[in-house]
Amino acid sequence: MSVTVVLGAQWGDEGKGKLVDILAAEADLCARCAGGNNAGHTIVAPIGPDNVEKTFAFHLLPSGLVNQKCVSLIGNGLVVHVPSFFDELDALQEQGLDCTGRIFVSDRAHLVFDFHQIVDGLKEVELGGSSIGTTRKGIGPAYSAKASRSGLRVHHLFDHEAFAAKFRKIVEGRYKRYGHFEYDTEGEIVRYKVLAERLKPYVVDSVTFIHKSISEGKRVLVEGANALMLDIDFGTYPFVTSSSTTIGGVCTGLGIPPKLIGKTIGVVKAYTTRVGGGPFPSEQLNDIGVHLQEVGREFGVTTGRRRRCGWLDLVVMKHSTLINGYDSFNLTKLDILDDLKEIKVAVKYTIDGEELEGFPADLGILEKVEVVYETFPGWQTPIAAIKTYAELPENTKKYIEFIEQYLGVPIEWIGVGPGRAEMIQKPAA
Numbered sequence: 404m405s406v407t408v409v410l411g412a413q414w415g416d417e418g419k420g421k422l423v424d425i426l427a428a429e430a431d432l433c434a435r436c437a438g439g440n441n442a443g444h445t446i447v448a449p450i451g452p453d454n455v456e457k458t459f460a461f462h463l464l465p466s467g468l469v470n471q472k473c474v475s476l477i478g479n480g481l482v483v484h485v486p487s488f489f490d491e492l493d494a495l496q497e498q499g500l501d502c503t504g505r506i507f508v509s510d511r512a513h514l515v516f517d518f519h520q521i522v523d524g525l526k527e528v529e530l531g532g533s534s535i536g537t538t539r540k541g542i543g544p545a546y547s548a549k550a551s552r553s554g555l556r557v558h559h560l561f562d563h564e565a566f567a568a569k570f571r572k573i574v575e576g577r578y579k580r581y582g583h584f585e586y587d588t589e590g591e592i593v594r595y596k597v598l599a600e601r602l603k604p605y606v607v608d609s610v611t612f613i614h615k616s617i618s619e620g621k622r623v624l625v626e627g628a629n630a631l632m633l634d635i636d637f638g639t640y641p642f643v644t645s646s647s648t649t650i651g652g653v654c655t656g657l658g659i660p661p662k663l664i665g666k667t668i669g670v671v672k673a674y675t676t677r678v679g680g681g682p683f684p685s686e687q688l689n690d691i692g693v694h695l696q697e698v699g700r701e702f703g704v705t706t707g708r709r710r711r712c713g714w715l716d717l718v719v720m721k722h723s724t725l726i727n728g729y730d731s732f733n734l735t736k737l738d739i740l741d742d743l744k745e746i747k748v749a750v751k752y753t754i755d756g757e758e759l760e761g762f763p764a765d766l767g768i769l770e771k772v773e774v775v776y777e778t779f780p781g782w783q784t785p786i787a788a789i790k791t792y793a794e795l796p797e798n799t800k801k802y803i804e805f806i807e808q809y810l811g812v813p814i815e816w817i818g819v820g821p822g823r824a825e826m827i828q829k830p831a832a
Contacts, residue, residue: 406659406664407665408625408666410631412630412671412727413672415630416677416701417735418672418818420466421826422816432621432622432624433624436625436655436656437628438482438646440463441540446469464506465477468500474506475502475507476613478613478657483508492506506605507605507609508557508607510556511610512556514554523539523540542646548573553573563596570588571592613657613659617659625653627652629648631649632677639769668732675712675713675715681766682769683711685719686712715749717810721809733814734806734814746802747779748805754768779801787819813829
């Protein structure tokens with residue numbers, strides 16, 4: 404099978420971009436299937452004839468673009484804010500990353516407009532104390548429009564008169580719902596006439612595009628956005644994103660059947676983080692949490708927000724594994740645990756002494772759980788320079804092997820530092 408999928412296994416920010424960057428070196432096509440420019444990947448990679456290391460921030464664009472031989476695709480399952488698409492593309496070009504002829508956008512992808520971003524903020528104000536922690540990029544309102552069949556897709560941009568009429572009608576509908584907020588409807592229509600012309604060369608029928616690549620035997624890499632616990636169905640609803648972040652979202656977001664997916668890799672941080680509101684059973688509101696934040700540089704790429712931090716939660720990971728059926732894991736940021744004397748791992752949730760069978764859907768139940776931990780001795784030595792699994796400290800290997808045994812899935816990749824080279828590939832057992 405020529406399709407490999409990389410998915411976030413926790414609440415996002417696991418470091419998916421780094422693995423995608425490594426795998427994209429061997430890929431012909433890198434595709435994204437869900438989300439929008441609310442996602443954020445940071446990649447450190449050498450660029451140009453002198454191999455100068457540069458840090459790239461990706462939001463909407465697939466991070467496979469770092470490999471200059473790899474073509475990238477924004478699939479139909481995404482929502483696209485066209486000005487942000489060009490801002491990000493221009494920024495990459497200015498940093499010396501030539502993307503010419505290597506990035507394409509599905510004609511079926513839905514559009515995010517500035518009024519969606521305004522509405523995003525208004526919806527958060529409405530929720531008040533129940534705010535879900537949106538990035539206010541307009542992602543939720545755009546997906547809501549898609550689901551209510553009142554959205555506009557990329558292909559609508561190319562019939563300007565029809566687009567303008569639909570656009571006016573949609574904005575009027577938002578005024579009726581939220582009151583008359585400040586927005587230049589006619590100015591936007593003019594702006595999008597120009598943007599449509601600039602976007603046109605990038606637009607493809609993504610279904611035929613990706614299937615042609617697969618039928619030609621090209622190596623296709625799918626880059627997930629967000630993560631399982633932010634999935635609209637299986638995450639901590641309503642503190643979730645608005646799209647399907649699972650393996651199912653790969654099929655619906657790119658138009659490929661399950662039988663074409665050869666390998667699914669789950670990316671899991673060696674501890675747990677999340678941003679915004681919502682339950683977080685293994686969160687550490689103490690010195691451990693502060694240590695993980697500071698040493699792990701846990702600040703959002705898209706928002707700059709400080710991430711909440713806690714111990715690795717294997718109850719979350721078991722739930723994630725059941726749904727996505729990972730073939731292997733990439734364990735990231737293991738080096739952030741280097742200085743800790745002891746390390747804990749959440750292994751079960753109980754209520755009144757009774758163990759829960761799975762991860763509960765009801766957040767009221769989740770608030771009441773007692774978390775049961777396994778405690779491991781730390782290794783208290785730096786591991787960033789280590790290149791092979793055999794060289795890792797014994798206590799590090801014990802931690803890794805416990806995770807593998809608990810979840811029944813091998814850990815194939817181990818991140819021991821921020822750079823591309825600081826990734827160990829563990830030999831198969």
